[in-house]
Amino acid sequence: MADYKFIHSQDRCVQCGLCIDFCPCYVLDWVDGYPAAVNPDACVGCTTCSGNCPQRAITIEAIGDASFNPFVDEERSEGIPKEKSDEYAKLERVIMEKLDLRWRPVAVSLIEKDELLPDVPMPPENLRFCQAMMAARRGASILMPPFRHSCPDGTSIFGMTDVPKKLATGEIYVLFHKVVSAEAAAQMVAERPTLPANSRRATYVAPLSKTVRDPEVVVITGTPEQMMWLCMSMSYYTGHRFDFHASGFNSMCVEAVLYPIMTDQPNITFGCYGCRAASDIGEDMMFMGIPTELLPTVASGLTELAKKAIPDSRNKIYVPPIM
Numbered sequence: 518m519a520d521y522k523f524i525h526s527q528d529r530c531v532q533c534g535l536c537i538d539f540c541p542c543y544v545l546d547w548v549d550g551y552p553a554a555v556n557p558d559a560c561v562g563c564t565t566c567s568g569n570c571p572q573r574a575i576t577i578e579a580i581g582d583a584s585f586n587p588f589v590d591e592e593r594s595e596g597i598p599k600e601k602s603d604e605y606a607k608l609e610r611v612i613m614e615k616l617d618l619r620w621r622p623v624a625v626s627l628i629e630k631d632e633l634l635p636d637v638p639m640p641p642e643n644l645r646f647c648q649a650m651m652a653a654r655r656g657a658s659i660l661m662p663p664f665r666h667s668c669p670d671g672t673s674i675f676g677m678t679d680v681p682k683k684l685a686t687g688e689i690y691v692l693f694h695k696v697v698s699a700e701a702a703a704q705m706v707a708e709r710p711t712l713p714a715n716s717r718r719a720t721y722v723a724p725l726s727k728t729v730r731d732p733e734v735v736v737i738t739g740t741p742e743q744m745m746w747l748c749m750s751m752s753y754y755t756g757h758r759f760d761f762h763a764s765g766f767n768s769m770c771v772e773a774v775l776y777p778i779m780t781d782q783p784n785i786t787f788g789c790y791g792c793r794a795a796s797d798i799g800e801d802m803m804f805m806g807i808p809t810e811l812l813p814t815v816a817s818g819l820t821e822l823a824k825k826a827i828p829d830s831r832n833k834i835y836v837p838p839i840m
């Protein structure tokens with residue numbers, strides 16, 4: 518199991534207490550004037566304490582059994598038929614080709630409480646959901662039950678655990694200087710959707726062409742220009758404009774995944790503090806979560822746009838010679 522050890526250097530520590538305040542899981546407290554892991558079993562390996570220590574006095578080391586798998590004797594789900602898999606592979610190919618995407622679209626599944634798990638490996642160490650997403654766009658397939666998630670925010674938002682108190686009240690966001698007050702933090706928390714506690718048992722992410730389960734949402738990483746064409750691929754048929762929900766908080770879990778699931782509409786997100794600090798997301802990259810049933814519309818809309826609009830725009834046909 519992915520247990521973690523809190524390694525602390527008293528020589529470097531200035532006893533400021535930030536690590537204790539920042540830990541979302543109430544693992545740390547004062548012992549003889551220094552921070553110590555008084556509740557080590559609650560540690561999820563999020564590295565919030567070490568990342569916020571001004572003295573770099575903390576190391577979080579994974580000490581658990583990387584091969585721990587409580588589901589080893591459990592029946593797994595059958596997987597989607599080959600025709601469906603071929604259909605997803607074709608959608609992936611068309612979308613990537615027409616947009617000239619660098620990264621693969623990621624299929625996201627939130628496995629229901631009573632559902633069989635797909636036959637997909639778990640990571641050897643805990644990851645944030647957004648870190649798993651970034652790995653999936655490069656080709657990885659990752660199954661994560663709650664004990665493999667390292668972001669307690671994302672885990673509770675997806676209905677796999679209860680929300681830790683510091684996150685539920687928004688108190689921790691004030692510590693991060695991300696909001697001016699507890700009231701503003703509470704408002705941000707109140708406005709975000711959350712699945713009911715203990716309603717899901719795992720997240721599963723994979724490149725669209727490799728998914729073995731019908732995903733609820735597909736998340737595309739791209740530049741603002743590529744996001745523009747994604748919008749236009751859907752409004753190509755209807756002329757409709759979109760109302761997006763974006764905040765810079767809980768980007769991948771709430772904005773790229775939950776909003777599309779709950780509204781049956783695509784949603785844009787710019788990334789968030791957490792996922793940008795915890796992954797290699799480029800400064801110029803943003804994301805769109807698209808409900809799976811809209812993907813054929815996206816692919817055919819892009820195919821139409823690629824006949825004239827996309828190449829004309831990329832060729833800058835209206836730039837005057839003086840520029």
Ligand code: SF4
Nearest residue numbers: 530531533534536570
């Ligand atoms: S944040 Fe760093 S310096 Fe401050 S108490 Fe914790 S270990 Fe010590």
Ligand code: SF4
Nearest residue numbers: 540560561563564566
């Ligand atoms: S890694 Fe996260 S959960 Fe563990 S002690 Fe540090 S802040 Fe707390």
Ligand code: SF4
Nearest residue numbers: 647668671769770791
């Ligand atoms: S997007 Fe933010 S809240 Fe969601 S899992 Fe990543 S770091 Fe956590």
